[in-house]
Amino acid sequence: MLDTSVTQLMTTIKRGLKARGKTYRDVAAALRLSEPTVKRMFSQGNLTVARLAELAGLLDLSLAELTRQAEESQLPLERLTQEQERELVGNTCLLLVAICALNHWSLANILDKYRLGEAECLTHLLALEKMRLISLLPGNRIRLRVARHFEWLPDGPIRRYFQTQGLGDFMDSLFDQSAEQLVFVHGMLSEQAYAQLQGKLARLHREFAELHEESLKQPFAQRRGTGLLLAYRDWEPQAFASLRKTQR
16 A cells, blocks of 8 residues: 555656656656566555656656645645544644644744744644645745635534533633623524524634635734634523423
8 A cells, every 4th residue: 555645746746747748668768767667666656765856857846846746736635534633632732733723823823822842843733744734844834735614523523522621611701801792592493594594604604714814814913713603403491391291
């Protein structure tokens, strides 16, 4: 089984060769190898760094440029696996760095705000790179590799973590500050009204994401972490339900 990164590099090389009209025979001639050897090399992916650099040279690319093209050609990540989410919740510092990265924090921002050493933070960023959440670029710059609609697994470790450990903390407020608001309403809705409510909340979710993107244009010091909780359900207080003639 080829390593994913090697597979992606080979795919990028093949795509580049095809775009330039180069065949296995051309590659064999350039590298002074037999054509069967080249075919076997591409099929098995047993390549040294030096050989990868030679192949990149056939595309007029450096090895670093080839790697960057391979990374950029991958589809944006939409979700992590259960195992990856468990890895995040199993390490508070790793989860912290992941949330910061997803909110477009730089390494300097993280180090300035939290008690993390640079080496420790870089170790966590490399772990996130392995998950394909980010790419760590020269100068320790962080580039996200997730889709705009990236989300945590519906009933996965991350959501359970925030439900059990974050929800109580989030609601522990009087919501009486200028940047806080709590609205709770109750009513009787028809199926049609439920459908309309779903659409309105979906639009609000998208608009929040758009506001987040627009805010990235502002200096880091002028942005603040903001939580928005949207929830609805078929619900009746348990104290009321206990008084029903027929229990639900």
